[in-house]
Amino acid sequence: MTLSIETPALLFSATSLILLAYTNRFLTIAQIVRGLKKTYDEKENKSILIEIKNLNLRLTLIRYMQLAGVLSLFLSVFAMLVLFFEQQLTGIYIFGLSLLCLLISLGISFWEISISVKALRVHLKDLVE
Template sequence: MNIDYTVVALMFPAIPLIMNVYSTRFHTLSALIRKIHDEYVFEKHTPPEWKDQLNNLNARISVLKYSIMFGAFGFLFNMVTVFALYLEELFVARIIFGSCCLSMMTSIIFFIREIQISTKALRLHISDMDEKFKE
């Protein structure tokens, strides 16, 4: 494959968009954690599924951290690819661009996992309503 600036430029719109999505998820998750923390500390409110929610939130934090980290590595590798092309190091640019693509794919895989965990959290959240309707 022949690599030049146009190939590398394909990643530039995608990376900021995906990082924006990750940031939004992170801010939403942090707001949820703060809300649950305030309910526990100030109102002494502990829902029955509290322990499961904490485990779920910890898992989401970890997975989202890796999503953001690999997305950032992808952005960094993309910039280094541009620099390698500037220095006319085509072989190095190919390897680094491959690393960029692998980082972005890994980031997306972690994000898919975070979506699965989030879905489980939503099911856990409505589980008490499910039990009431079954009675």
């Protein structure tokens, strides 16, 4: 089996877009947490504290999503370097690890989205009933 140096480069655009989306999610949630903290400091409502705790979990997951995504990109570049030096088998294994990291990042993303959907359903429950 052979792997060309261009194959790992294919992940660059996809990984870059995914990391941008993760960063946007992080910034949005961080802004919401800041607003909720200010509201909690004024009212000390327990439901706000629960919501902040949920958002904190989501921020942690996004951090791990970003870590796995960056690691995927790093390993892709490293695989290209190894392939440049004609170390075919090593390059294949490193690229495989890169794909695994990307898969982990996407899996954590799915988990974070699931938490987000559940939280929205709880929040909108009053409107449905």
